[in-house]
Amino acid sequence: MLFSETTLPAPLLAAVSAYGYRELTPVQQQVLPLALAGQDLLVSAQTGSGKTAAFGLPMLAGFIGQTPADGAIPKALILTPTRELAQQLATHLSAFAHGSALRVMAVYGGANFRPQRQQLQQGVDVLVATPGRLFDHLSQDYLNLGQLQCLVLDEADRMLDMGFIKDIQRLQKWLPAQRQTMLFSATFPPAVRQLGLEMTQQAQWVEVAPDHSGASIDQQVLLVPKQRKAELLAELVGKHNWQQTLVFVNTKEAATRLGAELMLDGISHAVFHGDCTQGARNRALAGFAAGNVRVLVATDIAARGLDIPALPRVINLELPVEAEDYVHRIGRTGRAGLDGEAFSFVSPQELPQLQRLQQALGVQLAQSTPAGYEATAPLPERYRTGTGAGADNTARRTDKKHPRHAPRAQARFSKTARNGTHRKPQR
Incomplete structure (x- = not known):
């Protein structure tokens, strides 16, 4: 009609x-x-x-x-x-x-x-x-x-x-x-x-029957070790030159840690959760909507109601507890007849939770393991020595010579990559 x-x-x-x-x-x-x-x-x-x-x-x-x-x-x-x-x-x-x-x-x-x-x-x-x-x-x-x-x-x-x-x-x-x-x-x-x-x-x-299928949203599960989720996120943003990505975590602490990790990688970002002042929340949303912020890290306070025009993708760095929250999260993309994509980063420990989510929604999500992130792949040096930040330990850097610039496993971004053109390893 x-x-x-x-x-x-x-x-x-x-x-x-x-x-x-x-x-x-x-x-x-x-x-x-x-x-x-x-x-x-x-x-x-x-x-x-x-x-x-x-x-x-x-x-x-x-x-x-x-x-x-x-x-x-x-x-x-x-x-x-x-x-x-x-x-x-x-x-x-x-x-x-x-x-x-x-x-x-x-x-x-x-x-x-x-x-x-x-x-x-x-x-x-x-x-x-x-x-x-x-x-x-x-x-x-x-x-x-x-x-x-x-x-x-x-x-x-x-x-x-x-x-x-x-x-x-x-x-x-x-x-x-x-x-x-x-x-x-x-x-x-x-x-x-x-x-x-x-x-x-x-x-x-x-x-109105809820659409759990996410028909206009390409949903994928990326299997990745828990401590390497932030590393994978940074790599995907740089490799694919993503300019607007909404990333969901479950707690304010996790949002703050991930924000610190993205800052070390030179990726423009903002953090959005309940403890942020209203001014900070407004600036984060405005910068993200305008394309000045490449990654918006948010708790579920952003899952309902927020309307970001033509948002291309959503990433669940952590799976939500409730299936309904998953639907709300991915519903930030694929709106107004446009296509979107949703990635969920899932560690081996989270596979039972993923199974419960799929059963609740009546869907089977496509799963793949990014190259270099297989369970058998050797961990980067900073994880083996206990200095890795990852999704759980982002704020703790113990490299004595360069405490704010510990080496990454998959290569740092050059200045041009951080500005959104191309990405190449720094030697």
């Missing part, structure tokens, strides 16, 4: 066309007519399925022609778990609202409170917020939700994981009884299901 065949107002159709959207995704086909009719909805759909347009376009359609907001009295509130997702939603909705008088803004923690308050007072029609900062504004009476027409809870299962469910439940006292409510969640555990029933009235259930 084409967007031009829907009943969306002309300004929205023009904005959608300018945005590059032509055909509706499955979730949009199911949600759009129900949302346009004002129906409360409980929607099970994966990240990357087109949810933002599914709830955003009908929501904006209802506001076109209404008097613009006067002060901090929004017509719609979208609650989302993370700052980055709040920023992205606001960006997308602002693009959809282009050409109308509707004003969209985001409020989130980690940013200065006062400018947000001042912007709210200037008027906002659609407010995107994280729970903590939303309650900061509500508790100080800087925000009035008494005229809210539409409430959207996005990534509800993620908000449950982050402990926001009770905050959302107590939000009820600020909300008008008559409103449209739409709840979106990748999964519906009992707590999320109960929350949905509490927040909605006679809601329609919409379930």
Whole structure:
């Protein structure tokens, strides 16, 4: 189905066309007519399925022609778990609202409170917020939700994981009884299901089957000794001149260690995890999206919601514990009809975990061993002497003469290789 065949107002159709959207995704086909009719909805759909347009376009359609907001009295509130997702939603909705008088803004923690308050007072029609900062504004009476027409809870299962469910439940006292409510969640555990029933009235259930196949994503498993994962990553980036690679690890400590390893190899990178300041996170994402950063090392905080246009590849330096997290991670690539590739670095010790992952997803991933990384290959000198950094020990360099430049097994990169042209061994 084409967007031009829907009943969306002309300004929205023009904005959608300018945005590059032509055909509706499955979730949009199911949600759009129900949302346009004002129906409360409980929607099970994966990240990357087109949810933002599914709830955003009908929501904006209802506001076109209404008097613009006067002060901090929004017509719609979208609650989302993370700052980055709040920023992205606001960006997308602002693009959809282009050409109308509707004003969209985001409020989130980690940013200065006062400018947000001042912007709210200037008027906002659609407010995107994280729970903590939303309650900061509500508790100080800087925000009035008494005229809210539409409430959207996005990534509800993620908000449950982050402990926001009770905050959302107590939000009820600020909300008008008559409103449209739409709840979106990748999964519906009992707590999320109960929350949905509490927040909605006679809601329609919409379930879009998750695509675990990663049909537009070439998925491969690279078998590599655990301590040589960082070495392999650096070699692939240089050998193939990769300019934009998102690398997932499981912990903040692992992200920091890998960042140190990439720095020693002269590969431009940024680290993205929950302990980074908001400014650092913004700079990391901006640099990566602009192509100024070749490798973004991230924990699962980046697995949900982040929309990096035309991201060519994702690497799981460490396998996630849950199959669902694997789907979210690789879902950062292969978006909007584009192809992508996902590599998982798996050590012999992780093969049982890989098997469980494949069984949960119902897939069999192609496996290969990169040349020089076979189990029988001799370890480089620095691993034999215990000075290797690797994926587990990145920060510890004990070469006495050159503590920050211990030799690598597979050759260092020349200056031209680090700048992204070609790679040759330094002699």
